[in-house]
Amino acid sequence: MTATTLTLPSPAKLNLMLHILGRREDGYHELQTLFQFLDYGDELTFAVRDDGVIQLHTEFEGVPHDSNLIVRAAKKLQAQSGCSLGIDIWIDKILPMGGGIGGGSSNAATTLLGLNHLWQLGWDHDRLATLGLTLGADVPVFVRGHAAFAEGVGEKLTPEYPEEPWYVVLVPQVSVSTAEIFSDPLLTRNSPPIKVRPVPKGNSRNDCLPVVARRYPEVRNALNLLGKFTEAKLTGTGSCVFGGFPSKAEADKVSALLTETLTGFVAKGSNVSMLHRKLQSLL
Numbered sequence: 001m002t003a004t005t006l007t008l009p010s011p012a013k014l015n016l017m018l019h020i021l022g023r024r025e026d027g028y029h030e031l032q033t034l035f036q037f038l039d040y041g042d043e044l045t046f047a048v049r050d051d052g053v054i055q056l057h058t059e060f061e062g063v064p065h066d067s068n069l070i071v072r073a074a075k076k077l078q079a080q081s082g083c084s085l086g087i088d089i090w091i092d093k094i095l096p097m098g099g100g101i102g103g104g105s106s107n108a109a110t111t112l113l114g115l116n117h118l119w120q121l122g123w124d125h126d127r128l129a130t131l132g133l134t135l136g137a138d139v140p141v142f143v144r145g146h147a148a149f150a151e152g153v154g155e156k157l158t159p160e161y162p163e164e165p166w167y168v169v170l171v172p173q174v175s176v177s178t179a180e181i182f183s184d185p186l187l188t189r190n191s192p193p194i195k196v197r198p199v200p201k202g203n204s205r206n207d208c209l210p211v212v213a214r215r216y217p218e219v220r221n222a223l224n225l226l227g228k229f230t231e232a233k234l235t236g237t238g239s240c241v242f243g244g245f246p247s248k249a250e251a252d253k254v255s256a257l258l259t260e261t262l263t264g265f266v267a268k269g270s271n272v273s274m275l276h277r278k279l280q281s282l283l
């Protein structure tokens with residue numbers, strides 16, 4: 001008998017590099033980016049209900065119930081699968097919103113995979129990723145669960161195997177709107193496509209960084225401070241800034257110094273998402 005309740009992780013991601021190649025007719029941008037997961041994230045708990053109702057019990061400041069990506073993901077999956085079951089959902093939210101570490105997208109993917117399991121739909125990852133893309137450009141990589149080189153708007157994924165260092169992630173206390181950064185006239189949108197894999201060294205820049213740093217002094221400050229210890233990078237459109245270290249001890253040492261004045265955390269990079277490791281252990 002399949003369980004009717006389930007608790008699953010919803011990990012963060014980093015963009016280890018991000019190049020913008022151009023802008024499409026629909027306003028979305030053609031990207032090349034390298035995604036890696038962190039062993040750090042939110043936790044969602046699901047309990048099946050038989051009346052078809054989808055209810056998220058945790059309140060989010062500034063996000064109405066029906067706009068929450070968790071609820072939108074659940075409703076889409078229910079409608080497209082024709083499932084008559086419903087779900088109660090709770091979330092322990094630790095990922096910052098508008099931090100560029102993919103909180104909302106990851107929550108949507110965890111919901112799709114969790115409900116596919118609990119509702120026994122038997123959808124494969126291709127089908128779930130296609131539905132996920134309609135919720136956000138970053139959802140498919142969380143559905144697939146492997147570090148990946150992404151092209152298109154982020155949906156064409158090729159598995160990658162970057163090193164898995166320990167990261168210090170700084171969380172500047174500003175929420176950056178992805179749409180706002182992508183509509184900035186100063187954004188560089190003409191990076192030449194990378195044609196070889198893995199991404200050659202020297203290509204780790206994030207094309208969004210100059211625009212984000214210009215608009216947000218808090219992000220500039222975080223980049224400068226972390227940059228005293230290692231190469232400091234921006235993930236996605238920010239606000240979070242990260243740098244890799246060969247050991248937890250070194251990352252902890254730098255984090256202890258920086259988190260006296262800034263918010264941040266230490267987490268291990270991971271090429272297989274902790275969500276997929278947990279799901280695998282259930283089979």
Ligand SMILES: C[C@](O)(CO)[C@H](O)COP(=O)(O)OP(=O)(O)OC[C@H]1O[C@@H](n2ccc(N)nc2=O)[C@H](O)[C@@H]1O
Binds near residue numbers: 033105136152182
């Ligand atoms: C920047 C990244 O975080 C890199 O991982 C993602 O590409 C953004 O993914 P996301 O947050 O899931 O983005 P979405 O919710 O799909 O899009 C938010 C807004 O960002 C802009 N956007 C997003 C992705 C993309 N490739 N081009 C864009 O121009 C669009 O204006 C869109 O309205």
Ligand SMILES: Nc1ncnc2c1ncn2[C@@H]1O[C@H](COP(=O)(O)OP(=O)(O)OP(=O)(O)O)[C@@H](O)[C@H]1O
Binds near residue numbers: 068097102104107
């Ligand atoms: N479950 C959710 N978790 C976080 N944000 C959500 C959620 N549902 C809806 N949102 C909305 O989506 C916006 C972007 O949230 P998210 O945490 O995904 O941003 P982000 O970290 O910049 O992500 P990305 O790296 O994908 O751009 C939030 O500001 C919020 O209004």
